[in-house]
Amino acid sequence: MSTTPKMVSRELKPVLGAFSLWGIAVGLVISGEYFGWSYGWASAGTLGFLVATLFVALMYTTFIFSFTELSTSIPHAGGPFAYARRAFGPTGGFIAGFATLVEFVFAPPAISLAIGAYLGLQFPSLDPKMAALGAYVIFITLNALGVGIAAMFELVVTVLAVAELLVFAGVVAPGWSLANFTANGWAGSSEFTLGTWAGIFASIPFAIWFFLAIEGAAMAAEEAKEPRRTIPIAYITGILTLVALAFLVMVMAGGVGDWTKLSNINDPLPQAMKMVVGESSGWLHMLIWIGLFGLVASFHGIILGYSRQMFALARAGYLPAYFAKVHPRFKTPVRALVGGGVVGVIAVFSDQWITFGGQPLTANIVTMAVLGALVMYIVSMASLFKLRQTEPQLERPYRAPFYPLFPGIALVCGVVCLAAVVYFNAMITVLFLVLMALAYLYFYLTSGQRDAAPLDAMLGTVE
Numbered sequence: 001m002s003t004t005p006k007m008v009s010r011e012l013k014p015v016l017g018a019f020s021l022w023g024i025a026v027g028l029v030i031s032g033e034y035f036g037w038s039y040g041w042a043s044a045g046t047l048g049f050l051v052a053t054l055f056v057a058l059m060y061t062t063f064i065f066s067f068t069e070l071s072t073s074i075p076h077a078g079g080p081f082a083y084a085r086r087a088f089g090p091t092g093g094f095i096a097g098f099a100t101l102v103e104f105v106f107a108p109p110a111i112s113l114a115i116g117a118y119l120g121l122q123f124p125s126l127d128p129k130m131a132a133l134g135a136y137v138i139f140i141t142l143n144a145l146g147v148g149i150a151a152m153f154e155l156v157v158t159v160l161a162v163a164e165l166l167v168f169a170g171v172v173a174p175g176w177s178l179a180n181f182t183a184n185g186w187a188g189s190s191e192f193t194l195g196t197w198a199g200i201f202a203s204i205p206f207a208i209w210f211f212l213a214i215e216g217a218a219m220a221a222e223e224a225k226e227p228r229r230t231i232p233i234a235y236i237t238g239i240l241t242l243v244a245l246a247f248l249v250m251v252m253a254g255g256v257g258d259w260t261k262l263s264n265i266n267d268p269l270p271q272a273m274k275m276v277v278g279e280s281s282g283w284l285h286m287l288i289w290i291g292l293f294g295l296v297a298s299f300h301g302i303i304l305g306y307s308r309q310m311f312a313l314a315r316a317g318y319l320p321a322y323f324a325k326v327h328p329r330f331k332t333p334v335r336a337l338v339g340g341g342v343v344g345v346i347a348v349f350s351d352q353w354i355t356f357g358g359q360p361l362t363a364n365i366v367t368m369a370v371l372g373a374l375v376m377y378i379v380s381m382a383s384l385f386k387l388r389q390t391e392p393q394l395e396r397p398y399r400a401p402f403y404p405l406f407p408g409i410a411l412v413c414g415v416v417c418l419a420a421v422v423y424f425n426a427m428i429t430v431l432f433l434v435l436m437a438l439a440y441l442y443f444y445l446t447s448g449q450r451d452a453a454p455l456d457a458m459l460g461t462v463e
Helices: 018-033 039-073 080-122 128-144 145-177 178-182 194-202 205-206 214-223 228-256 269-278 282-315 332-353 361-389 405-424 426-445 447-452
Strands: none
Touching: 018 128, 018 145, 018 214, 018 282, 039 178, 039 205, 039 214, 039 228, 039 361, 039 405, 080 128, 080 205, 080 214, 080 282, 080 332, 080 361, 080 426, 128 145, 128 282, 128 332, 145 214, 145 228, 145 269, 145 282, 178 228, 194 205, 194 405, 205 361, 205 405, 214 228, 214 282, 214 361, 228 269, 269 282, 282 332, 361 405, 361 426, 405 426
16 A cells, blocks of 8 residues: 655744844843853954954854855755755754754853853852752743743843843943953953964854844744845844954953953843942942843743754654653643753753863853854854755845855864864864764664654755
């Protein structure tokens, strides 16, 4: 008896417009302006880190202008996984899917710990890890209630978070001086030397944290109205917003006092403001509470991203089909939401057993997420070049400007950044590779799952 292959059904609900997608794109990243980046000062200094951030901003700007071609041509919930699967077949899909999942599953634990640190300023007895656990429970639940509700919440907290960064810059401006910002700004020295380069390269993961995860909006493509029109608007306005905010926040925070006191903490903005307005100022308390919106926006948005990635991978047979189920009422991948949350909570509590290189847990988690992101960026740009060659007839509502220059710049910058991160983080790189080897073993042993998965025209037919 013959059977007709089952085609994939698009069960996610298309309700998101351009403004909502901008909120997701910026919201995914906005916490990077509030914390994480200042660890880069510890190795590079303020001026060295400024150089690293300029380089990374060039990479992200050219990347997003190029990546948008892929996300509009192939509007799939798997995002980078779908592009690589179509360009390079099942193994290419595995590499991009694994890397994206590492990025999006490991970024939320770092953000949840920063939420705990911010709350700890108001409630000193609160255990940051318990606050992180509470954040997971609350925002997984909110995401499960429907993408429309989740996106509206994301948009509101993102707008508040952006406004708060502008308020921060205005409040600390009277205490800012160029002398403070440049003091020993070349990796702890007043002069640039050859040794400064090492500090600049070591700081790259934390410059990436300013922009990490903006590409996650592509995973909402199946839930976007008119994705071929709305995604380019959201991405291009989103990256320009984030570049402006990154330099504003970094420069203003670094010039208000001794920047070295901000270089190894999870709450640099409140501490920078404290140097200007004092501990009892209402401005400081407002920054702490409204500043939480920035962390919440990214935490909430990245949860949306990892759940769609897990859902898409499971639907295509790369993960157990259990995670491909959508809630019948809310039309959200609840099982994927919970699955990624369990991994994140384990990461939050893992420093009781695992430490690397004497760095804070947050810094190590940031680096792991960055490794995943860079591998995914490189594979995505390679997919763009490959699809231009193999599928010139593919409908491309948006085409990467200055092709092949922009994707070429993004690809080269991505390789340089990956080499720097690997060189300065050998142990975390080994952990990343061990996880990838275990994931590949699962991929190798489960080809039957992919054979049984519904046919998906967006993933192509490369075998």
